[in-house]
Amino acid sequence: MSGKTVLIVDDEPAIREMIAVALEMADYDCMEAADAREAHALIIDRQPDIILLDWMLPGSSGIELARRLKKEETTADIPIIMLTAKVEEDNKIRGLEVGADDYITKPFSPRELVARLKAVLRRATPPGIDNPIEVDGLILDPSSHRVTANNSSLNIGPTEYRLLQFFMTHQERVYTRSQLLDQVWGGNVYVEERTVDVHIRRLRKALGEQHDYLVQTVRGAGYRFSTQPA
Amino acid sequence: MSGKTVLIVDDEPAIREMIAVALEMADYDCMEAADAREAHALIIDRQPDIILLDWMLPGSSGIELARRLKKEETTADIPIIMLTAKVEEDNKIRGLEVGADDYITKPFSPRELVARLKAVLRRATPPGIDNPIEVDGLILDPSSHRVTANNSSLNIGPTEYRLLQFFMTHQERVYTRSQLLDQVWGGNVYVEERTVDVHIRRLRKALGEQHDYLVQTVRGAGYRFSTQPA
DNA sequence: TAACCTTGTCACATAGTTGTAACACTGGGG
DNA sequence: CCCCAGTGTTACAACTATGTGACAAGGTTA
Known part of the structure; x- marks a missing residue:
């Protein structure tokens, strides 16, 4: 029903899978990427509606990717949710500064994930000012x-x-x-x-x-x- | 001119006084409370238009009080501005989650305080909102x-x-x-x-x-x- | 602490919507 | 005038959205 596509970026296949399953049950289309390069390619190519981005990534870090995406005009308005381990709590603020639209602290429940994803998507799509x-x-x-x-x-x-x-x-x-x-x-x-x-x-x-x-x-x-x- | 009443909640008399002076010069009426209990009593009794609430309070913490106020229907729509020391920056987020309408990091200039207070009041009080x-x-x-x-x-x-x-x-x-x-x-x-x-x-x-x-x-x-x- | 209220969810009941098939009708070409 | 593709109309079974009562958890009050 929602039909929105979500890109999941995380180097742990198990975590990607877990997230993908949860989202698919909520009727989202999922794509997965294991590192920043792969993610970037998919973003350019498939234009997801929203990105779930792990803070810790091999090579270029997640935050690097986020910053880059927010700079490029074609990708700047794709919402990003950062995934951070709880030890890294300080990063929340930096993540938000970079332009992430929300952050979620691992571990999180599927329900929470879906709820916040929905919330971000909602905010990102302001209702048009339709006249009669x-x-x-x-x-x-x-x-x-x-x-x-x-x-x-x-x-x-x-x-x-x-x-x-x-x-x-x-x-x-x-x-x-x-x-x-x-x-x-x-x-x-x-x-x-x-x-x-x-x-x-x-x-x-x-x-x-x-x-x-x-x-x-x-x-x-x-x-x-x-x-x-x- | 404004006639709005402000409740200042802080355990430091000096700070309360400083704030009160600044606000009175900007033509607000001030009440002061040193702890949560006293604050609560004043809120029920005198119904301030806005509350300046210190994060750190003896006894029940400021955030506790905020949460409580936002829950009770008679006080839920009184705007709250949280005052936090900058060391406690993380609390910003938690403060906002509790329902605070803004937060100000100490130290702050009187001018900044008045400006933000005015902004919050404006947002919180659309024209004639308290008319039936x-x-x-x-x-x-x-x-x-x-x-x-x-x-x-x-x-x-x-x-x-x-x-x-x-x-x-x-x-x-x-x-x-x-x-x-x-x-x-x-x-x-x-x-x-x-x-x-x-x-x-x-x-x-x-x-x-x-x-x-x-x-x-x-x-x-x-x-x-x-x-x-x- | 017990009685009471509020709240978010669930499971089930009800009601409104949807896509299809089947049949009726229509108009224009032969 | 007859035929037939194209369209109108109706009925209906599956599906979906919403209504509703119950309940457990958490909180508050007495």
Whole structure:
């Protein structure tokens, strides 16, 4: 569900494995690296969403790597969580100074790890300042997650909401079922194309007679959201 | 001009005096306490607007007192600034974890003290925050820490109170469980997201049939506080 | 210390959502 | 006019998200 990818950097295979298992159970994708060089390559190549970085690393130390990543523009805003053994507590502060977003002291429980990782990711992704969109009296307000018409809010499911939001931000243009699946469902799901039809149907129903004309079928091509009647 | 009252808690009379003089020149009213017990009594009795709390206190330590204050609902939202000697730097983090709003390292200049105190007060006191908030006959009064409906006060726990207060000051907007944990529980606490559901449940129950409609579920998104029925 | 409250989790109950299949309808080409 | 690909519509079983009551741990009060 989260789909976030996590890079685990630690020279102990056992620890990497332990972490990977915990994270995969929480539905994260994991990559592993044993040293700074390998880590760096993976970061450039695969662009993880967050990095778990061991303080002690052979060769270039973890803190070196962190500093380097925070300097390079392309990697500067990937959050980093430092892993430190408790003997090294003093390093906490230095770690944070270098730009780490959090630190976790070994040993730690899987639950704590997941919780803090989640917290860091949350902070790193501030919610956009979405303004309401209005079309012909139909209002979609992202901040309250509400769709309103005639001063009363519509009962609309999550998928239909996303679909409508996509349409309202991409009006007057035809999208194939395939494109809609990519945009609204997310690129990596396997769903029948006909499923789109069903959700279109549900959306139209939710919009009611007054607004269902906005969702238009383009035979042989796909669907379009337009204020101009077909 | 400010009229704000400041409680200074430090076992060194000289330091208390120094601080008090500095603050009075900046037009704050000062109270002083030499230990945790005395401090606690004054806090209950005189309700200061902000507390300057020395880390090292005879008897119960400053951090103990801070933790206690943040737990009790009548004192939870009084801002606390921790005073720490620089040798104790590690404590910064622990201090903040306990819920302190800032820390200042001794020695500090009076000017710095006043500046940071002002900053904390500004953050902690959005305009008119201690005025009661009323929604559809439901009244939350921060000054008495009470929630009232139909002229009788509701039996509501500390967490539910904070949750309700957050909602009433942030109406008409969806918050994810994650965000609520950040805002209501505090950023550095690690609890299951489902715990939010349970407290939502408790809050609804406390509100009773007449008002529980205000707390709305937004499937797949989170919760929302709104006078407008879902 | 005992009675009591608060809190975070769990397990189970309930309710809302989703993707598919099956069938009905539609329009345009032959 | 018939046929058929393309689309509309409905039903439904699996799945997921949320509601709910119970409980143990920890803390507080009397």
